[in-house]
Each structure stands twice: as structure tokens, then as C-alpha cells.
Amino acid sequence: MAGKSRKSVRDKAQHEFVSEAEELLERMRHDLSTLAEAHAAGRGAPPATVNQLFRSAHTLKGSAGMFGYSQLAELAHHLEDVLDRLRMGRTTLDRTGIALLDESVSLAAVALEKLGGAEADESLSEAIAVLVGRIASFGEHAPPPLEAPLVAPLLPEGLLRALTEYEESRLRHSIARGSALHVIEVELDLAAFEEGLGDLTRAINEVGELISTLPSPGSGSDSHIRFLLLAATELGAAELAVRLELDAAAVRSAHTPAAAAGAESEGGSAAPREPVGGEADATSLRSLSGTVRVDIKKLDELMNRVSELAHERAALRALVVRLAADPSTARVGLELDKIQRGLERRVQALQADVLEVRMVPLRQVFDKLTRVVRRLKLDLGKDVRLELRGAETEIDKLIVEQLVDPLMHLVRNAFDHAIESAEERNRAGKRPEGLILVEATQRGHNVALEVRDDGRGIDAGAVRARAVEKGLIAADTSLTKKEALELLFLPGFSTRHEVSETSGRGVGLDVVRANVAALGGLVALESTPGEGTLVSLTLPITLAIIQALLVGVADEHFAIPLGGVRETLVVSPSDVQRSAGREILNLRGEALPILRLSEEFGLGATPRDQKQYAVVLGMGDAHIALLVDRLEGQQDAVIKPVLGPLRTLRGVAGATELGAQQAVLVLDVSALIEDGGRRREARA
């Protein structure tokens, strides 16, 4: 496509639209062939297929309209219209109709292919106009829909009343079509009725149509729930019972067609036409873009499956060990061991592949930063250069999306408030052009993102004075420089009562920290007055799957993402020192604040004279020692959100499943590190 460098954004959006539209058209083509098959076999149009066609046309209309492709949108609009009439039973479909729909879809594909072309294609517009005319008149001569009286001879009392309007119309159509009606009565286990119903629904739709599902009172037992299903099919009751694997007594015939069904009317006697444009078929065979759009939820599911596979693998390994230990089975055990290892390698490779699919380069975010800075330069007339490094660093798609806001915020802050005016820079002996450097690097399971500027820097003394003025700290509080800069992250804190010549926007570092923390990351800030400021973000590469360290405290188990674990060590009571009322651990000369998980989580204190384990947690430069009772091994874990009304679980990043359907909470390393640090501030 032309103008790639200048219009890359537009191109990207167009590219996405094209691949989406391609998929829609492909699906419509598929559905149309289903309709054609049904028609050829003398069956009516499957309602689910017609409904899906309608939805595809509707979606196509919407996105084509949004991108301003009016011809395509108009075509889709008329398609949607006729499909809606079909769906609601206001018109019927014959061979001509199917051919017409087919033609429209093919023409839409041609129109789609020509979107990239610069010049308007007159012959295409003409073809579309002609087709639109034909679609608009389609169905005008169709016979009026059959208004069959609603019959339901043996329907249980109340069932008819309970049907929705749509169900009633489906019932009416089924009877008009000459289908038999059956009432199926089933009792399903309360614990699993959803699956049971799902299976029945699928089975019924294979041989006919499920019209309604109604829960019904009077189940014989506490643990079961009774349902009445109303099904239209050409099968007899006995046959249907066999197909559904139910007792014959469970299926009762409610209505048998009175006469041979009036054959589907072949309305509209026009001869089938030659499809317009033979090139349309050629288009359908080759794809315009080699990509597939995938819902990230699908990838999550895939990831779940892979991790389930990992559970099975662990069970297999245990079996191998047992076999190998017994001399009589040792040989089988060894062979199985070899197979097991092969399986293990492949499962790991599969996991890595699935992870890789989720990964996108940070370039996407960096492009946005470039645009923001370009606009700011125009608006504010400041001379600032944005340098980006490590754009190829990859990170989980979900994280990338959440990163845009915090990064924009930081860059905008640097531009607005940190970089001085040209005169000021001149006086300070700096180059007139300010510099903002954004750099990404991968470090193990984490990605480090640094936003650095060479601006005026932040005066820790001024921050401290401001905090006192705002009543956030007492006037006599003694703070290190680092602790003073931490105050910037307090909600509502802003130091710019003396500077802001550009905008009244608050610095909002608290928002940045909250956003990054939600991703399991950490934010740190360093600054030297007169030289500049560095804000560093540390983020996990992915939220989807992590290597987790399992720990035990009292009767509970927790998982800790290995990306946040520096090391683990045994701690005897004598290793714990106290300093100003606070427990610290001496780790090769470095003093680490101690956080006892049992006390933090109120799980009952572990006797102080007992040997414990310290898990040294670290992100960026911050470290703490988390004391736990047991180390229970290492495992791959898929982190899932905890669903429910309780929104904030401080210190908990999510949960994971450890085989046997057991949920285990995953600790939020960054929150624990902050809690450990905050303790100290509170005491200072």
C-alpha cells in the first residue's frame, strides 16, 4: 500500500479493517453455502445460520461505515436489511435469492480488494449500484409469510404461556414447515445442569431446532432440577429419544404434522443469473493479508490448556519415579522416563510458543510517544528531542495496552515541567535542545523501562518543604533524599507551585504508580537537581503465565512469581536483628526489612524460635525479606483474576490453580515490597 511511511497509522488501521472484513466475508460465504446445501436438500434455511449471516452483514456495515468506505457500507446495509427480513420470517429464500446474496458477498470482496487503490473505480460503483437495486427489490414478490395459527396440541399447561415472542414465532414457523413437535423432559444434576443442557441443545440442533428450554418445578430430589425442552424436528418421538440417548418416556410427541408439509415455495421465478465479474471468485481464493485476528481470551484459554497439560506431566513424572524404584518394573519405568522427558520438552516448547503469540514489541507504544512529543513541540514551541531505545523489546499485549497511559504521562511531565526553557538551559550551560530518553531492556522475567530527561531535576528539599506545607508529614520529620522523593508518589502531591508555566495539570505520579502496580510492576524515581530525572518502571514480561515459587504459612499455601524472587535462604532466629523497633535481616552486609507473611496476613504468628525461610523479593532496587514457614517447590502457574465483589485484595495479584481444582493465591510482589518499605516510613 502506498505512502507507508507517512500514513503508517492510517495504513495499520486499514490493514486491521481489511483483515476483519475478509474474515466476515469468508464466514458469510461459508454460511451461504450452508444455506444453498439446505435448499438443495429441500430443507428450510437453518435459522441459526441466517441469524449469523445477518450479524456478519451488520458488523461489516458498521466497520466499513466507520472507516468511510461508503460503497461497501451501503452494500452491507442492503444485505443486512434483506437478511433481517429473512431472519424475522418476513420473506423466504429461494435459489435466486441465494445467488443474489452470493453475488453481493463476492462484489463486497472485490470492493475490499480495491480499497487500497487510489483512484475511484467507476465500474465498481456501477456494479454496486445495480446490485443494490436488485437487493432492494428482493423479496417484494415473495409470498407473504404464512400466518399459521399457533397450535400446540399436547403442550403442558403453562408452557405455551412461558414462551417468548421469538420462541413463539419459531414454534409457528416449525409448525408451518411441517415439523413434528416434541416435549422432552429431563432431570439434570443441579451441580452440572449447564453442561447437560449444552449437550442436549447441540444434539437437538443437529436433528432439528430447539425452540425453548424451561426449568420446571417438581423435581423428585434435592440435587436435581427438571427441565422441559420444546424441540421441532422431522424425527418421531422414539427416534429422537434414541438420538438424545434418553428414555423413550422422556420424549413426548406434542404435535405431528397434519398433512405433508407444504413444500418450501419457490417464490420469484426469475432465472438464476450469471454471477457478475468472474474475478470475484479469484479474490476469494487468496487472502489479502496473512494475519489472523485472535481474541486475547482465546489465547488465555489456550494457555490454560497448556498449563493443565503441565499438571498431567507432573502426575506422569511421579508414576515414573514409582516404577523406577521397584526392581520388577524398573525397565518399564526407564522407558517411560524417556517418553516422559520428550513429552516434557514438547510441552515446554508449546508453552513458549503460546506465550510468544501474545508478545508484541514496544514499538507500538513508542510510536504513540513520538506523536505526543511532536504535537507538544508544536503547541509549546520547546526544542526537545525524544530518543527511543529498545523498541524491539517484547512484552505481553495486555501489558502494552496498559502501559500507554503511564508512559505518556511520564513523557508529558518531562516535556512540560522538567525540560527548561531555551534561555534557562543556556544560563545553566546546557545544550539548547532538551533530551528525553526512553529505553527498554529485558532483564530475565522482567522488562525495565526508563524515562530519563536532562531537565532541571527535582530538589528533594523543596519536595519535603511542600509535604510539610500540605500537612503530609510533620515539620521535624527526618527523611533521606530518597524518602523525600518518594513523597512525590502520594496521591494529590504536586511540587509545581513555583514552575508550571505551561499547564495546570497535576504531576499525577500516584496514578502512574497505581497503573504500573496493577500490572505487578514497580516505579522508582531518582533525580539530581540541575541534571535531570530518571523514572524507572519494572514490569513482568507477561501476566499470562509465570514461574511461581510455592510457599506455606500456617495451613495456607501461596504462590510467588519467580520474577520477583532474588533468592531464598534459611533463617534461624539469631539472623534476625532489630533496629529502631523494626526487624531486619543481614544479607551479606545489606540490611533488608523483614515482612512476616503470617503476621501480615493474620494467619497466626509462627513461634519466634522456629527456623523459617526468607524469600528475598526484589524489583528494581527495592528489596525485602519475606519470612515464610515452608518452601514447597516451583511450578508454572497461569495467573487469573479473582472474580467477585471484593475488589481490593492488597498483596494479592490473582490466583492460580494447582491441579485438583485447588485455588492458590498469587502474591503481589510489588505491593509487598511497598508495604515493607512503608513500614519504615511510618516509623521514621
Added chain:
Amino acid sequence: MSQQRAGESWDVLARAAAHAREARDESTSLRELLWVEVGGEPYALPIERVREIVRMCPLTRVPRAPALVLGVISLRGEIVQVLDLRRALGAAAPPPTRRSRIVVLHSEAGEIAGWLVDAVSQVLRVPEAELLPPLGDAGELVTAICVRDERFVSLLEPDRMQSLVAA
């Protein structure tokens, strides 16, 4: 079935159907409710908000959570909070029994939560007209009551139940 008889039955049924439709128009719409037992009293939950009903299973405790939150369970890969409906209704909360169930509800907004009840008994269909306003002291969780088997059944509102914890 002969043509003639078929014709007759069509007439009869067409009338029945017309009658049924009229009856529906007279706002006798039915509410479908799941009857549950909590602390020996019957309560009802709107069935359209019931996603599934699961047997009692081991719960993973959640530290620092309010007492109403019993823990979380894994539901075919989803991790769902389980709350104690008995406690929410001020009833005694003895250890779960064989009849205890976790009713998984979803809120208007689609948010799900599991609620522990003492038992699940049946599905009720109650005409809207039979739902009466709740008594003053019934608490805000109860939006209506109806009479079944000479007992008062209190209809609970899932959104309000969930906001108990969120608040």
C-alpha cells in the same frame, strides 16, 4: 389423524393460543425463582441471575478479607469468590453439610460471585402479581416476598447482595 379431526383440533388450539396470549398481555408475567434455604428460612433468587449451582468444595481462604468472604474456589479454571449468604442474612453459620450448595450468581453488570446456602430445593414460577412488598425490617437485600406452601419466601436482589462486600 384424519384431515377433519386435524382441522378441528387446530381451531381449538388456535383459540387456546389466543387465550394464552391475552392472558399474558394482562401482565400476569411469571418470575422464575430458585428456592434456597438459609438458616431454616426459605429465600428465592431470580433464576436468570443463577449461573450455576455447585456442591461444597474446599475453599482457599483469603487473608485480610471481610468475614463475609469465605474464600475462593476454582470453577473450571475461573477463580471465584465465595460469600456466606447465611452471615449476610444474619442467620447462624454452622459448618457446611451435605446439602450445602454454592449458588453462583451474576450481577446486572455480569460480575459473578458464589454464595453459600444451606440447601437448594426447587425452581418456583411465581406470577408477578403474587410478589408482595417486603416488610419494613426485612433488610434491603429482600425486594419482595411471596407465599408458598404456607410459608413466606423472601426474594433476594443479587446486585444488592454483592454491594454488601464492595461497599
